[in-house]
Amino acid sequence: MIIKTPSRLHLTLIDLNGSIGRIDGGVGLTLEKPRLVLEMKQKGDEIAVKFKNRQNLPVNVVADYEDKIRTSASRMMEYLHLEGGYSFTVHETYPSHSGLGSGTQLSLAAGKLISDSDNYQISVPQIANIVGRGGTSGIGVASFDKGGFIIDGGHHHGEKPDFLPSSASKASPPPIIARYDFPLDWKVVLVIPHLEKHVSGEKEVNIFQKYCPVPLEEVQSLSHILLMKMMPAILEKDLEMFGEAVNTIQNIGFKKIENQLQNPVISKIMQHLRDAGAPGVGMSSFGPTIYAVTDSPQDIVSAARDTIKDVGGHIIETRAQNSGAVKE
Incomplete structure (x- = not known):
């Protein structure tokens, strides 16, 4: 099985x-x-x-x-x-x-x-x-x-x-x-730089204990963006609006903390992908994986190669999967 x-x-x-x-x-x-x-x-x-x-x-x-x-x-x-x-x-x-x-x-x-x-x-x-x-x-x-x-x-x-x-x-x-x-014609480019540090185990527990609770106004702002921007953008297949929502949430609430605790290389890669034309760029969880949502994956893959030439890493071109695990 x-x-x-x-x-x-x-x-x-x-x-x-x-x-x-x-x-x-x-x-x-x-x-x-x-x-x-x-x-x-x-x-x-x-x-x-x-x-x-x-x-x-x-x-x-x-x-x-x-x-x-x-x-x-x-x-x-x-x-x-x-x-x-x-x-x-x-x-x-x-x-x-x-x-x-x-x-x-x-x-x-x-x-x-x-x-x-x-x-x-x-x-x-x-x-x-x-x-x-x-x-x-x-x-x-x-x-x-x-x-x-x-x-x-x-x-x-x-x-x-x-x-x-x-x-x-x-x-x-x-x-x-x-x-x-999720729209299948929106592609997702993953950039996984080779960085020594990662957050897991006791280190992750300590971060939650140190930085929480986050300010209520940031939670409220994030909820507003999710409900009135990100979710409608998916239903209306508005890539630019979705990308704006992704970019904005990188600097709000616990995601802001996750980004601030990362190697500075992460933020540089994210900005480089935005400059290359990716509508939305974010970091998944505590990273180091960076994702770019785009309808022009070739341009973003090319930019991604440039961004990791000094640190090394993997680049994966993928898209959403609208179904779960499959058993054979």
Whole structure:
């Protein structure tokens, strides 16, 4: 059994002020590429993980994938009271801790393969709860489940009273309050520069604790832009308006903090892509992945090559995916 998952952009968290009773909330977009392809066979008495092209993968990616697969598989087996073992083969990967949501996609993929192999009818949000994903943002879970452009409604204080990243939160995946098909003729150019620093684990927890709550007026401003600019732009297929919204939200609320904490190279690349004609350029999650939404991808890819020639990195031309993971 094989499952193919999308990746996702996390455009912004909405409310890390929390004064009206909810926190978090997220905005995201499901992508065709890069993708994860995971195969599973019911075999032996342990959880085994293999890689199709292990020799070409960084050691940290192999270790991260192995850990997430084993952890998710173990949690699912414990929840379903299953014994025995499973053999997983990773056919396609994309970078860990890059802002593209590999951890959620990988964890859900392993959980879904096990639950489906034993004919359990478990919903994707429930699988996410079992394997421990979606505790802050629901974007990755919804991307796996439905795809498209997604906005989630965050968590009630009764379930999640503290400001924490998903990796440190045990809250259930939040409700999806809006989901739209995203225009497929709008292309997305990803730029993933090779930078040493990334934000995850304890460092990410500390950032949430230090910088939250964010000012209420910034949350209100961000909500206004999302409701009255970004969302209508998608429905009316207005690329310029959507791009303006993306550019504006880089300097508001928690996204502003995420950008300020990044290597200065990130902001330089983003501005260079805007100068090259990209209507909207942003950073996904804590980065380092930068995304540019455009209808002229060749120009932006060319500009992207210029921007990373000193630091190195990857450039991926992709587009939205308006459906979730596919099992074969």
